[in-house]
Amino acid sequence: MQTSGNFAALADGWRDATVLVVGDALLDGWLCGTPTRLSREAPVPVIALDTTREVCGGAANTAANFAALGARTTLIGAVGDDDAGARLRTCVWDSGVTDRLVTAVGRRTVTKRRVVADEYVLVRFDDGDTGPLSPVATETLARRLDEALRADPRPDAVVVCDHRIGALGREVRALLAARRLDIPLLAVDAHDLAPWAAVGPDLVTPNRHEASRVLGREPGRAVKGSAAEFDRERDRGQLLRRTGAAVVAVTLDAEGSVVMSLDGETVGIAAPPARVAHAAGAGGAYLAGFVLARLAGAGLAEAADVAQRCASMAIRGVGTAVVPENMGVLQREIA
Secondary structure (H helix, E strand, O other), rough: OOOHHHHHHHHHHHHOEEEEEEEEEEEEEEEEOOOEEEEEOOOEEEEEEEEEEEEEEEEEHHHHHHHOOOOOEEEOEEEEOOHHHHHHHHHHHHHOEOOOOOEEEOOOOOOEEEEEEOOEEEEEEEEEEHHHHHHHHHHHHHHHHHHHOOOOOOOOOOEEOOOOOOOOOHHHHHHHHOOOOOOOOOEEEOOOOOOHHHHOOOOOOOOOHHHHHEEEEEEEEHHHHHHHHHOOOHHHHHHHHHHHOOOOEEEOOOEEEEEEEOOOOOEEEEOOOOOOOOOOHHHHHHHHHHHHHHHHOOOOHHHHHHHHHHHHOOOOOOOOOOOOOOHHHHHHHHH
């Protein structure tokens, strides 16, 4: 496989591809500093705050990765009518993504804030409403999705990000199922893939725990992460059948990924050597690289390699993972 040599051609092939991301958008916050001493109030470090950043999280992070790789990207989801929602919209605009977010009146935008000391995450605070959207917000979101699916030009790919925080319900699944033949490439990243099987995605990207859930394994017996674990016909067949997908790419963090397809191909991709820091959201970079490479005509193994390298690039440093926007930098790193 000569991915490094082909990357420039692939990037030219997917440039200006139109991608529609629909799903659970959230706001990621990072408070980074240096530990100075132990507190006298409790046995915890006192952190001298150096930087505070807020960035796209969840589906918004996935959309930001597509935009950074050169795709024309639109995001459909929901935010609350609060300050966090306004700040998330600003992050979406700054990332170059077209904002088609719905403002849900009376809803608190989901936020995840992490406190980091010397590149180690000490604690994460989660806030916001994670229940189903109101009927009005649900109807508005479905209407915007239908309009986007009918737009000219129509999207080259639709990417679903279901983090189980309320934006995606039966209405969205029914709409995508009804319009499925009009979607050239449908990818799903979901904590629970079972509800999406009936839609028939082209690609799903579960992590090891999500794959274990699909296989009916206990959380403590998570997929170990070697290609051999998925080389058996039983596991391969169950993953493909239960997800309803043509391709299943199981991401295994620093161990790489295992990719299986209906045509019988199983590919194990090792993660390139890299200093992996405490980043979040590498799945968005992986998914963006995989989808765009496929749109550019890459085969399964080559697309998986591009995806893995994009993910490894994105997680260098502390923060929410986004691939470099400078394609020249990214090409040199992949080479």
